[in-house]
């Protein structure tokens with residue numbers, strides 16, 4: 001039975017009518033038109049769908065929209081504030097992508113990492129990316145981007 | 159995914175009632191196993207009862223010589239909890255090694271043990287520490303909880319509320335992870351307590367099991383060398399594209415020795 005759901009997405013109050021089985025990622029993409037969040041594997045492994053729910057990174061393909069009732073959700077579209085977010089700028093600068101499909105999830109995951117660990121080592125970045133799969137780059141430039149993005153974020157909060 | 163009715167009770171009593179009155183109700187913790195199962199249409203519950211709004215199931219606390227972890231504690235919470243880190247650091251490390259950060263942000267201890275995946279990490283700690291599983295109906299000793307492949311002692315309508323872990327003198331968990339999922343190909347949890355030594359193995363068989371010969375040897379001498387010649391039989395162990403039964407049997411001794419070395423060190 002369809003029911004209504006309300007949440008805050010990228011700072012804006014939104015609501016919609018969804019079935020209980022509607023996934024959060026479907027709600028974001030199909031109801032709100034926020035197609036920056038991607039569906040890759042659809043089996044909870046690849047991380048293309050990572051968004052932040054109440055400040056922590058989650059796979060939006062493995063969460064029901066109704067579970068996010070009342071939550072604060074941030075998607076890739078919510079990061080840029082005037083200019084690009086420092087982590088987005090770092091991916092741009094260091095070419096942390098090829099096809100770009102995994103990039104929104106990589107960036108959302110990376111920002112969550114920096115929240116826990118403001119100066120992650122290369123090893124820590126690689127371990128954190130366990131849940132984000134990239135099939136193009138071999139990860140080198142992604143890791144480089146995240147290191148630079150973390151440094152820029154440290155600078156930005158000083 | 160087939161359609162279902164969704165409930166989000168705010169108390170344990172309400173959850174039990176919703177489960178009891180559903181035609182074919184399913185509890186949902188973090189959904190990290192349940193949602194993929196529903197997506198594949200491997201289950202078709204009439205009702206899904208979300209445990210996410212129940213305060214009674216949350217939290218981690220020290221109670222005398224035990225560490226009590228609420229069923230809805232997320233893996234990330236256990237990994238970062240100061241209470242866990244000071245009481246049973248091996249448990250925090252086990253939680254930190256589960257899956258990936260996003261799985262750890264949603265997955266729960268209650269969901270993990272209720273699901274009883276043969277390759278899950280927590281069952282090794284629950285059995286290795288001789289924990290007690292608390293439900294809305296009773297308390298179940300770890301040795302009686304895991305019954306087989308994806309099978310537990312939980313009855314219909316029974317809800318795990320917490321797991322109570324006695325605090326050991328020393329403990330460590332070592333796993334040989336599947337490089338893709340991080341589930342255990344073989345994981346060994348070793349604990350030394352006033353009452354003796356326990357060795358629990360996950361990933362190797364259809365369900366977590368103890369290795370009595372290792373426990374006895376370690377009770378005499380808590381050193382990796384004490385168990386270096388103790389092998390488990392490959393008969394009945396899991397075999398798949400990742401590892402044969404013989405390889406898993408070999409890994410049991412390797413992981414147990416590493417766990418003893420880590421615990422003793």
Ligand SMILES: Cc1cc2nc3c(=O)[nH]c(=O)nc-3n(C[C@H](O)[C@H](O)[C@H](O)COP(=O)(O)OP(=O)(O)OC[C@H]3O[C@@H](n4cnc5c(N)ncnc54)[C@H](O)[C@@H]3O)c2cc1C
Pocket residue numbers: 044045184185186187188189190191192193209229233255256257258261264265266267268269270272273277278279280312316317318319339340341342
């Ligand atoms: C990509 C990926 C990698 C993973 N890697 C690992 C790993 O390396 N090691 C590991 O151990 N696990 C791993 N997991 C599993 C993960 O740790 C979850 O704990 C597990 O999937 C259970 O999820 P959940 O807690 O969200 O429970 P759910 O999926 O919500 O529920 C699982 C089952 O338990 C039942 N249940 C839930 N809570 C209760 C309760 N309180 N009382 C009674 N029944 C209940 C549900 O009805 C359901 O049948 C991985 C999962 C994914 C998706």
